[in-house]
Amino acid sequence: MKNNPYMLWGLVIIAFFSCVALLAPWISPLDPSLIDGQNLLMPPSARHWLGTDGLGRDLLSRMIFGARISLSVGIIAVGISIFLGLILGSLAGFYGKYVDALVMRFADIMLCFPTFFLILAIIAIVEPSIYNIMIVIGLTSWMGPARLIRAEIISLKTREFIQAEHALGASDARIIIRHLIPNAIGPVLVNATLGIAGAILLESSLSFLGLGVQPPIPSWGNILIESKSTLGIAWWITIFPGLAILVTILGFNFIAEGLKKIIG
Amino acid sequence: MANLLEVKNLRVDFHLEGRIIHAVEGVDLRLDKNETVVLAGESGSGKTITALAMTRILPPNAKVVSGEVILEGQNLMSLNEKQLSSIRGAKIAYVFQEPTSYLNPVYTIGEQIVEVMIQHQGLARKEAGIKVYELLRQVQINDPDRVFGSYPHQLSGGMNQRVFIAMSLACKPALLIADEPTTSLDVTIEAQILKLLVELKEKMNFSLLFITHNLAIAKKIAGRIYVMYRGKVVEEGPTARIFDKPEHFHTRELIAAYEKIGKL
Amino acid sequence: MIKYILKRLLGMIPVLIGVTILSFAIINLAPGKFSTLDQAMNPKVSPEYQMRLTKAFNLDKPLPVRYLLWLKNSVSFDFGRSFIDNRRIADKIAERIPVTLGINILSLLFVFLVAIPVGIKAATQAGRAFDTVTTYFAFFLLAVPTFWLALLMMQFFCIQLGWLPISGIHSLDFEYFTPWHKIWDVSWHLILPVFVSSVGGLAVISRYMRSSILEALSQPYIYTARAKGLPYRKVVYKHALRNALLPIVTLVGLSIPGLLGGSVIFESIFALPGLGQLFFQAVMSRDIPLIMAEVVLGAVLTITGNLIADISYAYVDPRIRYK
Numbered sequence: 001m002k003n004n005p006y007m008l009w010g011l012v013i014i015a016f017f018s019c020v021a022l023l024a025p026w027i028s029p030l031d032p033s034l035i036d037g038q039n040l041l042m043p044p045s046a047r048h049w050l051g052t053d054g055l056g057r058d059l060l061s062r063m064i065f066g067a068r069i070s071l072s073v074g075i076i077a078v079g080i081s082i083f084l085g086l087i088l089g090s091l092a093g094f095y096g097k098y099v100d101a102l103v104m105r106f107a108d109i110m111l112c113f114p115t116f117f118l119i120l121a122i123i124a125i126v127e128p129s130i131y132n133i134m135i136v137i138g139l140t141s142w143m144g145p146a147r148l149i150r151a152e153i154i155s156l157k158t159r160e161f162i163q164a165e166h167a168l169g170a171s172d173a174r175i176i177i178r179h180l181i182p183n184a185i186g187p188v189l190v191n192a193t194l195g196i197a198g199a200i201l202l203e204s205s206l207s208f209l210g211l212g213v214q215p216p217i218p219s220w221g222n223i224l225i226e227s228k229s230t231l232g233i234a235w236w237i238t239i240f241p242g243l244a245i246l247v248t249i250l251g252f253n254f255i256a257e258g259l260k261k262i263i264g
Numbered sequence: 265m266a267n268l269l270e271v272k273n274l275r276v277d278f279h280l281e282g283r284i285i286h287a288v289e290g291v292d293l294r295l296d297k298n299e300t301v302v303l304a305g306e307s308g309s310g311k312t313i314t315a316l317a318m319t320r321i322l323p324p325n326a327k328v329v330s331g332e333v334i335l336e337g338q339n340l341m342s343l344n345e346k347q348l349s350s351i352r353g354a355k356i357a358y359v360f361q362e363p364t365s366y367l368n369p370v371y372t373i374g375e376q377i378v379e380v381m382i383q384h385q386g387l388a389r390k391e392a393g394i395k396v397y398e399l400l401r402q403v404q405i406n407d408p409d410r411v412f413g414s415y416p417h418q419l420s421g422g423m424n425q426r427v428f429i430a431m432s433l434a435c436k437p438a439l440l441i442a443d444e445p446t447t448s449l450d451v452t453i454e455a456q457i458l459k460l461l462v463e464l465k466e467k468m469n470f471s472l473l474f475i476t477h478n479l480a481i482a483k484k485i486a487g488r489i490y491v492m493y494r495g496k497v498v499e500e501g502p503t504a505r506i507f508d509k510p511e512h513f514h515t516r517e518l519i520a521a522y523e524k525i526g527k528l
Numbered sequence: 529m530i531k532y533i534l535k536r537l538l539g540m541i542p543v544l545i546g547v548t549i550l551s552f553a554i555i556n557l558a559p560g561k562f563s564t565l566d567q568a569m570n571p572k573v574s575p576e577y578q579m580r581l582t583k584a585f586n587l588d589k590p591l592p593v594r595y596l597l598w599l600k601n602s603v604s605f606d607f608g609r610s611f612i613d614n615r616r617i618a619d620k621i622a623e624r625i626p627v628t629l630g631i632n633i634l635s636l637l638f639v640f641l642v643a644i645p646v647g648i649k650a651a652t653q654a655g656r657a658f659d660t661v662t663t664y665f666a667f668f669l670l671a672v673p674t675f676w677l678a679l680l681m682m683q684f685f686c687i688q689l690g691w692l693p694i695s696g697i698h699s700l701d702f703e704y705f706t707p708w709h710k711i712w713d714v715s716w717h718l719i720l721p722v723f724v725s726s727v728g729g730l731a732v733i734s735r736y737m738r739s740s741i742l743e744a745l746s747q748p749y750i751y752t753a754r755a756k757g758l759p760y761r762k763v764v765y766k767h768a769l770r771n772a773l774l775p776i777v778t779l780v781g782l783s784i785p786g787l788l789g790g791s792v793i794f795e796s797i798f799a800l801p802g803l804g805q806l807f808f809q810a811v812m813s814r815d816i817p818l819i820m821a822e823v824v825l826g827a828v829l830t831i832t833g834n835l836i837a838d839i840s841y842a843y844v845d846p847r848i849r850y851k
Contacts, residue, residue, distance in 0.1 A: 109546035112834075116789030117807065117826040121819050122554060124811040201673055205793055208675050211811065227679055228797075232687035242676035249671040321754045345760070353757035360752065368749040370770045370846055380756040415846045431756070 007258025013251030017244075021067040032061040033216050041234045051236035054226055059236060062218040063244060069219045070248065073134050073203045074196040080138025082192055085145025092146065093153025100150070107143040115140055119202065120211065128211045130219075137199050144191050152184040186263040190256050197252035204245050220245050267334075268471050269295040269318075269439055274331030276310075276317045287313045287326065289495040295439065300465065300472045302482035302503075304518055305492035311475050314492070315441045319352050320345075336438065354384040357432035361444040363424035367416040374412035377431045384435045399430040403460060422453035429460065433468060440465075443475045458485060479522040483507060491515045529849055532842055536835055547827040548602070552595050555820050598820075607821035612813050617821050620806060627697060628795070628802035632787045634722045636780060639729035644776070646730075647737025652764060654742060662734065669731035674790060678724045678797045685720065693717050695799035721798045725790055733779060740772040747771070777844050781837030785830040 002008045020027065029049075036056030044051045050059035092103040110118075122136050206212030207221030215222055220241040227238035271293040278285040288310045295301055305311045316322050318333045319340065333340040335355060340348065360366040368376060374396055381392040393412075400408035403426040416424055425445060432440060442461065446454040462485055465472050474486060482489050482503060489506045491499040491514060499512040510516045589597070601608065607617035650659040686694040693699065698713050705713060744750070745768050753767040754760075791804030799805070803822065810818040842848045 105542075105546065109543060109550055112543060112547050112827045112830050113550075113823065114785035114789040114826045114830060116792055117823055118554075120792065120807065120811045121551075121823045124814055124816075124819055125555065197671075204673055205675055209793070209796065209808065224676065224679070231679065231683050235683070238676075238679050238683060242673060242680070245673050245676065246668075246671050249673075250667065253667060253671055316751070319755070321751055349757045349759055351757065352755055358752075358755040360748065362748065366748045366752045368753070368767050368771070370774075371767075379758070383756065383758055415850060417847045418850060 004258050004261055006254045006261065010251050010254030010256075010258055013247060014255060017067050017071060017248055017251070020064055021071045024064050024068050028061040028064045030058040030061045032057060032065045032218050034058070034061075041230065041237075043234070044236055050240050051234065053223070053234075053237055054230065059223070059240060062223060063220065063240060066218045066220045066223060066241065067244070067248075069130065069213055069217065070200050070203060070221075070245070073130065073137070073213075074200040074252075076134045077137035077141070077199040077203075078192050078195040080135065081141035081195060082145045082188065084138065084142035085147075086149055088142060089146035089149030090153060093150040093157070096154075103146065103150075107146060110140070111143055116202075116205075119206070123206065123211050128206070128214060130213045130217065133203055133206060133212050137202055141195060141199070144195070145188060148187050148191060149180075149184055152180055152187075156180055156183070186259070190259045190263070193252050193256040193259060197249045197256075200245065200252075201249060267294065268297045268299075268336060269293070269473075270332075270334040271314075271318065272332040272334070274314060274317060274333065275329040276313050276322070277327050277329050279325045279327070287495055288317065291331075291492070291495075291497050293490060293497070295471050295473060297438075298465075298469055298471055299488070300462075300474065300486050302479075302486035302489045303473060303475045303492060304477060304479060304482055304489055305514075306477050306518075308494075309492040310495040311492045312443050315358070315443055315473070315475055318441070319356055320348060321352070350384070353380050353432075353437070354435045355437055356439045356441065357435070357437040359425070359428050359432050359440065359442040359445045362421075362448045363428045363445075364416050364419075364421060367424060367428065369416055372413055372415055373419070373427050377427070377434055380431060381434050396430075396434070399434055400427070402433075402464070403427070403430045404456075405430075421449050422457065425449060425453075425457055426460065429457075429464070433464065433470075436468060437470055439471045439473065441473045441475070444477070445474075446481070447476070447478075461485075477518065477521075479507075479518050483522075491518065529842060532848075533839055536838055540831055540835060543831060544828070547831070548599055548824060549595065551820060551823050551827065552598060555816060555823075556591070556594070602821070602824060608817040610810075610818050611815040612809075612818075617818050620818065621803065621821065621825065624801060624803045624806050627800055628788075628791055628804060631718060631721055631725065631795075631800065631802065632791065634718065635726045635729065635787070636783070638722060639726045639733055640780075642726075643730050643733035644737050644773075647734040648741055648764070648769065650734065650738040651741035651745070654738075659738075666731040666735050669727050672727060674724055674727065675793045675797060677727060678720070678794055681720050681724060682797075692720050695797075697800050721794055721800060724794050724798075725787070728786070728790070729783060733776070736779065737772065737776060740775055741768055744768040744772040774841065774845050777840045778837035781833040781835070781840065784833030785826070788826050788829060 034057060036052065039048070039052050039056045041054055042048060042052045042056075048058050048060065050063065053059055053062070088103050088107075092100040118140050119136050122139075123132065126132050126136075203212055203219065204221030204224070207219045208224050210222075210225065213219035213222055215225075223237065223241045227234070227241075230237055271291060274288055274291045274293075275286070276288040278287050291310075291314050293301075293303070293314075303311045303314070313322070313326065317326075317328050317331075320328060322328070328341065331341065335351070340351065343351070367373070374393065377396045377399065378389060378392040381387050381395060382389065385392075387395070396412065397408045400411055405411050405423070405426055411419065411423065411427065416427075419427070429445075445461075446457050449457065458481065461472065461474075472485075474481070476482065479489075486503050489499075489501065489503055490497050491506075491512060493512070493514040499506070499510070499515045506515060507519060510519055605618045607621070609615060610617050610620060646662055650662045653659050682694055685692045693716065697717050698710070699705075699717075702710065702713060741764070745764070747768075750763060750767060753763045758766075788804070791802055792808050793804070794800075795802045795804035796808045803825075806818070807822045809815075810822060
């Protein structure tokens with residue numbers, strides 16, 4: 001059913017980067033941390049397809065491993081946020097009243113903070129590291145999924161056939177599995193896809209500021225740190241990592257558009 | 265035998281997700297000066313589309329495929345958009361079903377009526393304002409001051425319909441097309457509005473094309489009745505004859521419905 | 529209308545309290561080697577520093593008391609003193625507000641000036657060339673990392689073309705300029721930052737405007753407008769637009785958190801002395817009291833933005849204003 005060009009292109013892009021990320025150790029031409037004093041800041045050539053950085057490291061290899069970092073941060077961070085959102089949203093939806101009020105209040109309060117401010121403040125206290133980034137992004141993005149799940153549960157609770165099933169003795173778990181999940185999965189998937197794009201953007205921004213993935217682990221964001229000081233001298237350090245981030249985010253946005261079209 | 269309006273072989277198609285729906289299939293209508301004619305049929309019979317198609321105010325996915333609409337000797341289908349604009353509201357005016365939603369919620373009643381007078385009669389705002397006050401009194405609104413400065417949501421459905429009638433008669437049209445104008449109103453208000461329409465018609469000498477599914481109304485006010493069914497005119501004739509000797513089965517259905525509800 | 533405003537203001541209070549509690553909790557309870565408690569307990573840290581921390585944060589008192597003391601001070605704008613230079617935090621923040629405020633206002637103006645007409649045109653030409661092109665462009669703009677765009681612009685306009693200054697809010701010899709020259713100098717320096725910070729907004733608002741106009745054009749009252757014989761231009765610009773703009777009005781207030789977050793990045797890149805750069809510096813140097821103050825400030829500004837959004841909508845929509 002690929003009269004859905006957004007979905008098609010999105011999947012192509014993400015499949016490409018996923019393969020790159022998964023097969024990184026095998027397809028990377030050189031060791032990303034291999035320092036080569038003879039070849040500092042070399043433009044793209046036959047040996048170094050994307051050039052080298054200020055320490056002579058092959059940019060292509062660093063970017064291939066950078067794909068690993070970006071994608072894994074994105075996916076795990078969103079995974080955490082959906083996991084938390086699922087729990088809190090379900091509690092709020094099922095038990096209603098005080099639990100609902102409490103959870104929703106908490107979500108409202110968290111939504112009052114500019115996300116970036118909150119994340120930076122937490123990172124300032126804990127050490128910046130790839131794991132902390134994943135956790136912090138996950139901890140500050142649960143509100144969206146929670147609202148979706150809660151809304152779905154509340155709408156289900158009131159539908160007649162659910163009450164009928166309840167009367168017939170169906171257990172809560174059965175109702176969840178057979179009704180909640182198929183209905184909620186659409187919006188949650190869209191939310192997740194956009195969330196991954198957002199998480200990747202956050203990670204690159206944080207790494208660029210020096211508060212994300214720390215060198216020497218290569219991340220597209222922290223490779224760009226060097227571009228600040230090599231502006232005008234080494235265009236390849238600026239162009240390629242940024243382009244990679246752009247295309248990846250575009251890919252996830254396309255998938256989200258494609259999903260929206262399917263859901264209707 | 266003064267023919268005001270003649271519709272010949274009107275065909276309108278809808279384009280919906282790749283399929284073509286023939287909403288109006290070869291409709292012929294005729295209206296004389298100062299006549300009251302009812303266009304009857306159930307929802308989906310194409311009567312509203314027929315009415316809208318006459319001045320080509322159709323939704324974007326609808327198209328007039330063929331046909332002639334001759335108003336006072338001039339074929340409206342041969343006019344361009346600019347020329348049609350000077351006919352709409354001036355020679356042919358409309359009253360719609362749900363007055364509150366067909367009025368713009370962010371402008372006052374006064375502004376919306378003044379606007380049509382400025383458009384067609386070139387009046388200055390102040391002059392038009394004075395005339396609007398007179399118009400409001402003519403539709404039996406006793407506190408035109410209040411109504412003039414009110415917004416649609418502040419007035420009742422019946423009041424808004426009076427306003428709408430005033431607005432459509434502002435430029436003294438030759439033909440008033442009323443599409444189910446009383447269907448969404450209370451029965452008592454309905455009676456008042458019908459009485460108002462009939463009185464105004466006597467006073468201002470326009471022809472009335474009244475669209476409804478309720479034959480009780482037709483019996484009360486119409487000289488002739490057209491019955492539409494599935495995009496075609498299936499029966500036509502003087503009111504008395506239609507009730508006395510209905511020929512088409514759908515006409516009989518409509519009469520049966522009228523008899524069940526009882527007379528107005 | 530007044531009742532509505534008062535109700536909203538009242539509802540803000542518990543949220544504000546919650547915000548302060550959460551801010552306090554995060555900073556003071558999070559584990560990490562810069563947490564104040566750890567530092568105070570850490571034998572390797574100098575006793576003077578420990579004393580300073582203890583005094584600054586009342587660490588000798590129990591947690592709830594510490595919170596209340598901090599809250600009391602914050603409400604009277606006494607945020608304590610910065611760790612870096614011991615200046616009053618309230619002063620440091622106040623002197624930075626004009627820059628951030630100025631840039632974001634200019635950015636919003638630019639966005640609305642461009643995005644609204646683009647959105648209208650895309651809606652009236654829905655499905656045609658202009659619409660398709662602007663849709664793809666919007667996707668692109670939404671996917672571009674702002675910091676990367678800033679770098680690219682700097683590389684192109686500042687270094688290669690030499691047209692625009694690369695950073696700072698004014699030139700080095702600013703003091704010697706005439707008033708007119710000063711205004712020109714600052715504006716010239718602001719072109720790039722304002723443009724870069726508007727990119728996301730342009731995409732979002734033009735899309736929003738487009739769907740809002742399409743929504744308005746599908747309403748019954750548009751048939752009425754056409755049936756009255758109004759020219760298409762009037763139907764769109766008088767009848768549809770006014771309705772379509774209603775939800776857009778709220779976007780001004782709602783875009784505040786995004787603008788604040790974004791300002792951290794581009795103020796740092798362009799070396800502009802605003803709140804964002806201040807926050808970044810605070811984070812880098814682990815200046816805890818300043819971080820706390822800015823986090824709370826950010827939340828307060830967001831809440832205010834939401835309030836403004838709600839009130840403007842209530843004002844602009846007659847159905848709410850005249851209940």
